[in-house]
Amino acid sequence: MTYIAASIMCGNQLNIGQELIKLEEAGCDMLHCDVMDGIYVNNLALGPEWINDVKNATTIPIDIHLATINPMKYIQMFAPIKPKYISFHIEVSEDVMGNIKKIRHYGIKPSIALNPETKIEEVIPYLSEIDRILMMTVNPGFSGQSFNSSVLRKLETLSDILSNRKHKPLIEVDGNINVETIGKMKKNLPDIFVLGTSALFHQKDEMSYAQRIERIRKQIQDYKQNDILE
Numbered sequence: 001m002t003y004i005a006a007s008i009m010c011g012n013q014l015n016i017g018q019e020l021i022k023l024e025e026a027g028c029d030m031l032h033c034d035v036m037d038g039i040y041v042n043n044l045a046l047g048p049e050w051i052n053d054v055k056n057a058t059t060i061p062i063d064i065h066l067a068t069i070n071p072m073k074y075i076q077m078f079a080p081i082k083p084k085y086i087s088f089h090i091e092v093s094e095d096v097m098g099n100i101k102k103i104r105h106y107g108i109k110p111s112i113a114l115n116p117e118t119k120i121e122e123v124i125p126y127l128s129e130i131d132r133i134l135m136m137t138v139n140p141g142f143s144g145q146s147f148n149s150s151v152l153r154k155l156e157t158l159s160d161i162l163s164n165r166k167h168k169p170l171i172e173v174d175g176n177i178n179v180e181t182i183g184k185m186k187k188n189l190p191d192i193f194v195l196g197t198s199a200l201f202h203q204k205d206e207m208s209y210a211q212r213i214e215r216i217r218k219q220i221q222d223y224k225q226n227d228i229l230e
């Protein structure tokens with residue numbers, strides 16, 4: 001199954017209600033909400049009240065990415081919203097299992113986020129405990145960056161590791177995800193694609209959100225079909 005998530009930080013913040021309606025109509029599977037603390041990343045984004053209002057205004061499941069230091073503090077701050085997923089960064093986690101357990105305690109699916117430079121080996125001890133891995137394909141903090149191709153190797157390694165396992169966490173990719181960069185990942189396709197400014201929002205073409213999402217779904221479907229035929 002392939003899922004499309006929209007990075008809502010990249011949407012029109014002056015018209016967020018309209019953005020949510022358009023994303024629902026487009027069949028968007030998840031709303032990716034970046035929480036930025038100005039410390040772990042040099043930017044600020046999306047507080048708990050804002051995300052809570054968004055959750056109450058849409059049927060699209062919420063996917064929170066904590067781009068913060070001190071994940072436990074922010075897990076406790078954002079868990080009452082009851083998103084579907086919470087991702088926290090392994091690079092700043094003193095107690096990874098504690099974070100996972102705390103997220104599960106709230107009935108939320110735990111996900112570990114990895115920066116492009118972080119080795120995939122870091123996450124291996126936790127693979128049977130988590131529901132998802134968020135592989136950042138840019139350094140978190142800002143939209144509009146370039147895809148880090150070193151992640152392709154990590155996707156390959158991860159898919160080899162998971163092929164022998166019964167429990168397979170989903171793989172989500174985020175950062176400069178578009179037709180071209182999805183093409184680069186076609187040999188080891190992830191499960192969840194976060195679309196931001198490079199494929200969904202602020203585009204110059206005349207396509208609707210539904211058309212942009214449909215084009216990406218079709219591209220991925222074609223790769224999967226060709227894989228079966230090869």
Ligand SMILES: O=C(CO)[C@@H](O)[C@H](O)COP(=O)(O)O
Pocket residue numbers: 007009010032034138139140141142143144145174175176177194195196197198199
């Ligand atoms: O988390 C991030 C950046 O930190 C992403 O969600 C991006 O905001 C996606 O947008 P583009 O890379 O497509 O501009």
